[in-house]
Amino acid sequence: MTAIEDSTVRDPDALRADMVRALYDQDAVKSESVAAAFAAVPRHRFAPDAPLELAYDLHRTVPVKKDEHGLDLSVMSAAHLQAVMLEQAEIKPGMKVLEIGSGGYNAALIQELVGSDGVVTTVDIDRDIVDRARLCLDDAGYDQVKTVVADAEAGVPDGALYDRIIVTVAAWDIPPSWLSELAEKGRLVVPLTVRGTTRSIAFDREGEGLVSRSYRLARFVPMQGEGAAKERKALLREGVVVQTDDERVPLNTKALNHALDTPRREFWSGAAYDLPDELELYLTLHLSSAARLHASEAVVDSGLVDASALLGVPALVSEDSIAYRTRRENEDTGGFESGVVAHGPQAEALADEYLSLLRRWAQDHRRQGAATIRFLPGPAPSTLPENSVLKRHGVVAVSWR
Ligand SMILES: C[S@@+](CC[C@H](N)C(=O)[O-])C[C@H]1O[C@@H](n2cnc3c(N)ncnc32)[C@H](O)[C@@H]1O
Structure with missing residues (x-):
C-alpha cells in the first residue's frame, strides 16, 4: 500500500498537476493560458539532477551553478515567482519575447504562451548555462526557442x-x-x-520612459557583467552587515559597530504595522540616509539585533548611530504596532525621523499596490525628483496614491 502511494506521489505528471493547482490556490496563476503552460512543460526535464519533489516545489529554486564561495550564479527560479512574472507580462499568442537569464524552463513556458507563431529568444552571459538550457530545451521538444550567449546589458x-x-x-x-x-x-x-530590495515590476512605456502596472517582491541572483550593482557593504561584526548603494550615506564601520554596544532604545509609533513589503518601499525612498541592516540568526538569538533584520530591514544611519524598524503586538492598532530600535548618541533624533515616516505611511498610504514606480531614462538631472533614486542610466521615481 505504502509503495503504491509513494510511487503515485513521485510521478512527475501528478506532481505537475498538484503544482498547477497550488499555483492557482496561492494566486500566483490567474489566467488559463499561464496554467496551461505550467501544465504542459515538464519542469523536471529542466532539472534532471534534482529530486522530483524539489523540481516541483512551488517556492524553492533548483541550484544550477555556484561561484567559488558557494553563492548561486544560476538557479532554476521558483515556480511561484515564474508564474507571478508571467501573469505580470500578459503574453499573447504570436508575440516576440526576449528572456534575459536562461535555464530553459521559463523560455519553454513562454514558448507555450506565444504558440507556434511567436518567437522566444533567451540570452545568458554564461556559456555553460546556455549550453545546458539548449540541451534541456531540445530534449523537451522546444527546439524553436533561440538561445544566445551575451551580456544582456x-x-x-x-x-x-x-x-x-x-x-x-x-x-x-x-x-x-x-x-x-x-x-x-x-x-x-x-x-x-531599489535601495537593496528587489521587486518584479511590470513596466509599460510612458513618453520616453516607463511606468509600473504592478509590482511584487522578488528574489533573484544578481546581474553579472557591465550592469552589475555597485553596493557598499560594512561588516560591523560577525553576522551583522549594513549595505547601501547610495553614495551619500556614511558607512562608518567602527562607529556603527560601537553604536550596537550602546544601550538599545525602543520607540513606539502608535500606528499600525502590516503590509511590510509596501511599508518597506515607502521607508527606503523616504529615509534621509537609508541603508539595509542584515543580521544572522545567531545575532538575533543573542538579543543584540531585532528579528526584523533577519531578511534585511531598512535602516536610518548617521556617522555614529543607527535606527531600524520593529513591531509589537497591539490590538489597538489592528494587531501589530510599528516601532523603532535605535542605538548610538543620535538614537533619539534618528528614531524621531523614522517614527514620523511610520505614522505617515499608516495614515496615508497603507494599501496594497499604492505606489507607482517610474523609470525616467537619461543623464542625472540637476535636482532629483522627490522620492527618487539615481541610477546609471536614469532615475527611478516613486509616487504614492
Ligand atoms: C535565475 S537564473 C535564470 C533562470 C531561468 N530564466 C529559468 O528558466 O529558471 C539567472 C541567470 O541570469 C544570468 N545572468 C546574470 N547576469 C547576466 C547578464 N548580464 N546578461 C545575461 N544573463 C545574465 C545568470 O548567468 C543566470 O543563469
Missing part, C-alpha cells in the same frame, strides 16, 4: 523589437538597450533592485 538586437522583455536576474538598472529594443506597446518585466 547590450541587449539582443537580432530579434528586436520585442513585445515583451522578461528579465530573470536581479537588475540594478535599466540599460538603454532594453528600452530601444522594446516595441512601442511592449512591456518590460524586470526584478529591479
